[in-house]
Amino acid sequence: EWVAYELKKSHLSNTNFKRPYFEIDKAVKTGAANWKNYKNSGNDRGHLCPAGDRKYSQTAHDETFLTSNISPQAHDFNSGIWNTLEQKVRYWARKYDGVFVVTGGVLKGKMRTIGEERVAVPNQFYKVLIDTNSGKIKMIAFLLAHENSNKPLCEFVVSVDSIEKLTGIDFFPQLQDSLENKLEASSRYKDWSFK
Secondary structure (H helix, E strand, O other), X not given: OEEEEEEOHHHOOOOOOOOOOOEOOOOOOOOOOOHHHHOOOOOEEEEOOOHHHOOOOHHHHHHOXXXXXXXXXXXXXXXXXXXXXXXXXXXXXHHOOOEEEEEEEOOOOOOOEEOOOOEEOOOEEXXXXXXXXXXXXXXXXXXXXXXXXXXXXXHHEEOHHHHHHHHOOOOOOOOOHHHHHHHHHXXXXXXXXXX
């Protein structure tokens, strides 16, 4: 349903590991969808945690090709606005010496499915980031319709609260309640550099 990870500046590398085959994640006890569901579906195997965020080791890189880390994405979305957002997250990881990232598809409402296992194709995808390293804790959240767009990323900024309401996930329960409530209610992006 979602992935969460820390992306540190030291994780970013120009290493070019060989792209492995997608594999079923055997660690998911409830079962992970087979990669064959994507064949002839018209959808990319869209990474939730991008392989580019895990180039610091071969093992970490290859784990991004487990089926528990992919979701059906239209190619123009995956290689378009979603890729732009992934690159911006790397920019912030460098600038703020690391961010925590939570990302997934909104698995609510009427969705089409692909493959024999009827893998849901989300109508929306989100990324939620928190920076705790640059001196002032700050959050930013993005909600994107599952379609390519030429709009600037700042037009997809929403409050974390709105994504929590959509998904039913409490993203940062370990934060002090007063701080969590303040940060998650805001859709300010002025503290984040969009250069």
